[in-house]
Amino acid sequence: MQQPITPGVLEVITGPMFSGKSEELIRRLKRARIARQRVSCFKPDIDLRYHRTSIASHSSQTHEARTVATVEELRAALFPQLAEIEVVGIDEVQFFDPAIIPLSLELVALGKRVLMAGLDTTFNNEPFGPVPALMALADKVTKLSAVCMVCGQSAIHTQRLGQSQELVIVGAAGMYEARCRTHFQPAMDDQHSEQLELSTQI
Numbered sequence: 001m002q003q004p005i006t007p008g009v010l011e012v013i014t015g016p017m018f019s020g021k022s023e024e025l026i027r028r029l030k031r032a033r034i035a036r037q038r039v040s041c042f043k044p045d046i047d048l049r050y051h052r053t054s055i056a057s058h059s060s061q062t063h064e065a066r067t068v069a070t071v072e073e074l075r076a077a078l079f080p081q082l083a084e085i086e087v088v089g090i091d092e093v094q095f096f097d098p099a100i101i102p103l104s105l106e107l108v109a110l111g112k113r114v115l116m117a118g119l120d121t122t123f124n125n126e127p128f129g130p131v132p133a134l135m136a137l138a139d140k141v142t143k144l145s146a147v148c149m150v151c152g153q154s155a156i157h158t159q160r161l162g163q164s165q166e167l168v169i170v171g172a173a174g175m176y177e178a179r180c181r182t183h184f185q186p187a188m189d190d191q192h193s194e195q196l197e198l199s200t201q202i
Helices: 021-034 071-084 100-109 131-137
Strands: 009-014 039-044 054-056 062-064 066-068 087-090 113-118 140-143 157-160 176-179
Touching (some): 009 100, 021 087, 039 071, 071 100
Antiparallel strands (some): 054 062
């Protein structure tokens, strides 16, 4: 008689920009590899700021990853090798559509450790994509904070600099800042921002 599969775990790492989400994801993935676990990593093709074939943090930490455009493409890339994989890492999960939720639960049911990192709120302080639902379903949630660029206190918000109201503008320092509750301004109208922006619609 075949033994039932022991369920895996879903771990979500979240917080504002500059809080170290990708760095923490990379740390856990590297520890898994040190433990000789087989790892497969993915990221959305919308996020090519630092490296096309790696997860990359603002602090220049990297880990090899495959770039995929959709959840369906992620599934197609992952499942042929799934029997050999123990840990699945996904960065910038907020950019994937809601189909990432049942996929993550399916992977957990198959005994995989699933590590996901992403923003929990938009620049307007609204829930961002599938992340809040994944947090609710996760075995473990790690919510990180950054440092407010105005006062130096703990920051849980991502401040958009500039006038654009597009949901997705992929960028880093100069386009966004971490802000505390006191200094966060949703949809800030900054007349002085002169940043060039890479705009991409989901």
